[in-house]
Every structure is written in structure tokens, then in C-alpha cells.
Amino acid sequence: MISTIYPNNTTSIFLEESTSDSFNKLNNVSPPCLGCLISDKAGKTLFKYEVFEGALDFYLKKDIEEEEKKNSFDVELIPMFISALERFSQEINIQDLAGFKLKGTNIKMHIIFYFNNYTVIFFLNPDVNYKLIESRINNYFKFLFDVHLSDFNNVKKMCSRHFISHLELLGRVWLKDLNNSYMKTIKN
DSSP: GGGGGGGSGGGGGSSOOOGGGGSSTTTTOOOSEEEEEEEEETTEEEEEEEESSTHHHHHHHHTOOOOHHHHHTTTHHHHHHHHHHHHHHHHHOOGGGGGGGGEEEOHOOOOEEEETEEEEEEEEOTTTOGGHHHHHHHHHHHHHHHHHHHHHHOOOHHHHHHHHHHHHHHHHHHEEEEEEEEHHHHHH
């Protein structure tokens, strides 16, 4: 039921192969939006949206040359780090952590906090102009949490692999749309 999570009812075109499917690790072309992690405030990852299976691992690790470092790097630690950073910022009274961003040579990260209970860590190609898609990203997650807040708060539902798979599939569809939209915007 894609329409319950995807507000603009243009999903049918994304059930077919789309141009963002050309972004994969074989052709070494990075899509504008790579994916995101949604975690609780303790830093436990609840969902992972990726443009393709393993995209976040691939793009985060691709410049690590030492095999041991590459194998020991765990994407799941990122939400825990952000959670610890958020708690620390409260202790020392840092203002506007919601605008927190990191940029490296192969990836850019934006942190979005929602409903005092969830954190979205959004990963982008470092060359992406985030301002061009910021409102679409914020609107999507506001809609996601508005529609599914009770599901997120229901532990039994959150442990359901079917529910998680459903949201991850919808997230992948949305990422493809977002990438296609961004590419069209920068071409015009």
C-alpha cells in the first residue's frame, strides 16, 4: 500500500525500472541521495533506506584502503554516535543540533530530529545542493511520522519484519523519485 506513505500518488512510475537504477556500484556513479538511517533516541537503528541493497556500506567504505578497517567499520554505529552527540549537546547547552551536518570526500550527512523520539540521518553525494531538496526530505519524513507514529511507538509492530520491509521498500521507491527529481532540477 504505497499510497499510505507516499503522499503525491506518483508511485506507479517507480515500480518500473527508473533512471536512478543506473546508480550502482558497478558503474561507480554516485546518486545524489544515497539513503538514510532512522533510529530511536538511544541510537538503535530501526530502518535503513538505501538506493540499492548495501549502498550505505559501499559509499561509506569505498575510500577505506585497509581491508581490516573496511571490515570493522559498522554503519549501525553512526546513529549511536549521533545519539551520544545529541545527549552531550544537551549537557553543555549547544543550540540547534538539528542543523548538524558532516561532509567528507565521498559522502555528506544531514541529521534530522523528529518528535523527540526519532532521528533521521540522511546520506548524500557530497556534491549535492541539499537546499534544493531539503523541503521534500522534511515533508516526506513529517508525513511518514504523522501517518505511522503509532506504529513506530508500538514495539510489537516495530519488531514485525513485514512492517519494516514494507517501510524500507517504500523508502527505496521514494529515494528513486527524489534522485530523479534532483537530477531533473539540476539539468534545468
